[in-house]
Amino acid sequence: MVVFKQFIQSTCEKERAETLANAVTLLTLQLRDCGLSRSTRMYLKSMSTADLLVLIFYVLVYRILLPRFHHVFYLYTFGCRLISILIAAVIDCSVWLTVSFTFDRFVIICFQRVRRIYCSPKCAVLVITLVYLLTYSRNIPYYFAILPIHVHNNRQFGCKTNPNIDTSLAWRAFYWFHTILTPLVPYVCVVFLNLLTIRHVLVASQIRRGFRGSGGEAGDPEMQSRRRALVLLFAASASFIILWMATVGLFLFSRITNTYFYRDFNDPFALVNEASRMLRVLNCSTSTCMYALTQARFREELRKAMKYCANTINPFVTAANG
Template structure:
């Protein structure tokens, strides 16, 4: 047989084969909805809620060391939600768009690597900040004599800064763990006539190093989940016991409960929420220690990838829902939030207060006018034929009482008020009353008639 001279131009890919390759690159609906749509919505809500929480917790009114840790927690959760957006946006593209048409450029792939490292670090910082404010609350409640010495805002700021500095050292190796890789075979098949190139991130030389992998797995399992979560569980149990004892003593001595107990309840709710949503991630980390080969493979089992995606979504949900715990259990946080951001509620309250004040003022004016009318009627009953001098005095007294708006009625005027109301209910119009009314309005005429009768 003669030797065959075959070049690259002699290879021709059939259209059926090409369509089969493209069909095999269709996207999975589970990744689209879990790692795309749901994650994108949760991240957007988390960015807004953590920004609002951070703006309230850094105010000068929140003068407590615990609020410093909570402000750091909101900052780390905000960073987590912000840097998870690139990956969720990529998976949130419509399912009709195939995987090879997604914008998998070199720059975007590099952005995914850096954003993934920062978001992972943000989750770690959130766990250790929860440990920090749990210890702070435990010292304040269970060790009240040394609490004012150690639980200060200055110490809280120092501890928070130290945690963030350690987080920078933790994130630096994660950035070097992966690197962008060009898919040359796929680009030659699908994009032979175009300049488009697809990239994906794969493990770098550092990431493939067994020493680095096992060191990272141990640090992630012990330092991120096992040790901090154990500390949180133990101290929270002691805090619950102390709160129950305080409530029992307050009930026995009929004393009010401590003023800062609401802050402790808010922190307990926040840590319990963290434990619930971080449990799947802790399970994944322990599975790394048991069998790392499943995760090192290029394509791990589909059920394991599903569980990993759900664990990441739960961790993202935890970063976005701390604001809800602050609103429900934090009375001071809730009042500051309503005073700053709930402008509509404040306007309604102001309108209600103005309406109530105006209503009270109207009632006062009605009462004062009733008192004046009552005093005038009593005076008329005592002296039915006053002279000019006494009439002027009565007018002077009437003017003095009408100018001053009083809110209380004298005891002697109450029966007259009742009589006046009864007269209003059943008015009587007679000739004698009309004649008396005319005489009362014209005192000079009364004097003249009296003088004629006497003479």
């Protein structure tokens, strides 16, 4: 239990750090182009926004404020229902924006003719809007997962979980459908797209190496850039698969063994459940930083922003100490 509490504490500290990192990423991409195309910046900004919403609604509201001010949040049934929808929707949105951005990279690298049409700012706005609308719409059934405790003057007060969730065939089908869409389908999409991208880059690099002769990769900046892109794509895919593996395994285990509840944190099911939630949120916080921080122009703009902040604050600190 002590080790588990330390793990929770360290993970919460990482989530706070990731919140700041995503906020800085969003602000930097909003103010500077960082050498990126408009469509790429739109995807990264939308991913940063979705990740911030995950940290706000799941970490801040659900994990911190809700246990401390449960009387306020549980006062009106509509508030509970809205929070339950938003918590599920923001995680789905973050995952599917990562898939959309991966597909955008795949088109840019592998399909030179289509990239001018698909990888445009208008198409990026359309894809991002559709992802937000569809992910939030398909989580509307969570509205009916919460029931009121009592009704007064046609107003619903209090919140309780619908007792039919774990026994109804409709709810079980919904949970299976929900898990298939997030994260099983994104699993397949991200892995498949990255494998195709890696194959295309390797074939193109081999052809390029043949044209250049025995110069090798050391004298070819283009091949070095492609190699870094392969490492980045593999890291992003591995991060997504590993951090969501506990959630998928727990879902399959609970459905096969009919285990849905636990009494306390001494139960191994409870430990895995809490760990899977933290890893799932952590994955929603790393994608944007992983993509953006690998850009040299982004790091340059970030250093300029830090120097500007330090130079702005320094006179006030000096005056206060003097």
